[in-house]
Amino acid sequence: MNSNPKLRRSTQKRSVKSEAAFLQAASDLFAAKGFNGTNVAEIIEAAGHSTGSFYHRFADKKGVFERLFQIYRDQLLAEFRDSGPLRETHTDALQAIEAFAHFMLKKLRENVGLYRVVHELAPVESEVGTLFSDLTIEICDEVVEVLPNFADSITAPDPEMAIRQSVQLVIRLALQVALDDFMNYFPRDSETLVPLLARCCNGVLNPLLTATK
Numbered sequence: 001m002n003s004n005p006k007l008r009r010s011t012q013k014r015s016v017k018s019e020a021a022f023l024q025a026a027s028d029l030f031a032a033k034g035f036n037g038t039n040v041a042e043i044i045e046a047a048g049h050s051t052g053s054f055y056h057r058f059a060d061k062k063g064v065f066e067r068l069f070q071i072y073r074d075q076l077l078a079e080f081r082d083s084g085p086l087r088e089t090h091t092d093a094l095q096a097i098e099a100f101a102h103f104m105l106k107k108l109r110e111n112v113g114l115y116r117v118v119h120e121l122a123p124v125e126s127e128v129g130t131l132f133s134d135l136t137i138e139i140c141d142e143v144v145e146v147l148p149n150f151a152d153s154i155t156a157p158d159p160e161m162a163i164r165q166s167v168q169l170v171i172r173l174a175l176q177v178a179l180d181d182f183m184n185y186f187p188r189d190s191e192t193l194v195p196l197l198a199r200c201c202n203g204v205l206n207p208l209l210t211a212t213k
Contacts, residue, residue: 019057021047023071026064031113035065035120065117072111073135080139086146092153093163097201100143101170101194108171108178115175136171140164155206166201173197 025046029038040061044054058064080086085099108115115132122129144163147154156162177186177193187193 018047018049018053019067021049022054022057022064023068026061027068027111027113029113030065030117035061035117065114068114069118069131072114073131073138076107076135077138077142080142084142086143090150093150093205094153094198094202096146096150097166097170097205098194098198100167101174101197102190104139104171105174105178105190105193108174112178116179119175119179136168139171140167143167153205155208156204159205162205166204169200169204170197173200 022043026038026043029042029046038061040054043061043064044051047054058067080103085103086096090096090099118128118132122132140163144160147160147163151159154162173186174193174197177188187196
């Protein structure tokens with residue numbers, strides 16, 4: 001066992017950098033080529049580290065994906081809780097949903113490689129789909145926590161359910177747009193897409209008001 005503290009810290013620092021290089025390489029390749037289109041050799045080559053270094057950290061490319069998703073989940077929820085869209089001052093639920101849509105669209109586009117893997121594997125590996133579903137539920141729970149702030153601007157019979165449905169609508173539609181699955185039917189730029197999402201959510205949050213307009 002190495003008893004030199006400086007040497008241990010140096011080794012640990014190199015190990016962290018090596019893992020980060022593999023993760024970034026995999027993320028870029030997943031975004032460009034998908035999961036099945038990417039192989040371990042490409043990840044190793046793009047990372048600039050050895051095969052032994054890769055297998056010291058990961059069993060296979062799915063292990064890389066799982067580590068990427070874990071980091072993404074932890075960072076997303078931490079940012080959402082500490083400085084996310086609902087920590088700002090909003091006048092009503094619809095304004096908060098717009099801020100949430102901007103936030104999620106940015107995060108989805110920054111991590112499109114992860115979601116491309118989920119989109120690819122979920123139909124054949126249920127546990128991968130569960131990762132995405134569980135994260136969506138956690139995000140819904142975070143949004144519902146601030147529901148009392150906007151209760152006066154929600155007329156749906158079940159405000160909590162309306163909020164959860166709105167959050168899922170935003171995430172699902174923004175994800176499909178980020179993955180380019182809707183061809184040219186939906187706008188790609190946030191300034192056009194977010195108001196469209198907000199109008200859809202308004203129909204969920206205030207169905208009676210929307211129906212009478």
